[in-house]
Amino acid sequence: MLDKEQCPDCKRINEVLSRVGDRWSVLVVISLAQYGTLRFNELKRNLGISQRMLSLTLKELERDGLVNRTYHPTIPPKVEYNLTEMGQSFREPVNTLGHWALANLNKIDAARETYDENIGS
Numbered sequence: 001m002l003d004k005e006q007c008p009d010c011k012r013i014n015e016v017l018s019r020v021g022d023r024w025s026v027l028v029v030i031s032l033a034q035y036g037t038l039r040f041n042e043l044k045r046n047l048g049i050s051q052r053m054l055s056l057t058l059k060e061l062e063r064d065g066l067v068n069r070t071y072h073p074t075i076p077p078k079v080e081y082n083l084t085e086m087g088q089s090f091r092e093p094v095n096t097l098g099h100w101a102l103a104n105l106n107k108i109d110a111a112r113e114t115y116d117e118n119i120g121s
Helices: 010-020 023-035 040-047 051-063 085-089 091-120
Strands: 067-072 078-083
Touching (some): 010 023, 023 051, 040 078, 051 067, 078 085
16 A cells, blocks of 8 residues: 555545546446437436436536536527547546446355355354
8 A cells, every 4th residue: 555655646646536436427427428419318317317416426527627518508508518538538447447347247246245145144
């Protein structure tokens, strides 16, 4: 393990990982990577996420420079989201993580079952 003296940037790395490692952030990036530009309700429907959580997640992703928000002053107003250039560069690590999760679901389930059985003993 690295201590603070060995890793002066660990705090900053933690800040970034908090955002990009967040479950909803990852799923938003995957969805936008797969479908391109999406409206708020399309994202909400695709992810099964609450309106409040999606709004907070999109604001943080926009703040961090991973997502573009485009407002169209129509009636009713139309807001679209897509990945920025930096968000596009995040596609590969997220895709790799998603494939890893899918490839290991059975192993994870088995490990959880074994753990739960041992704890229950």
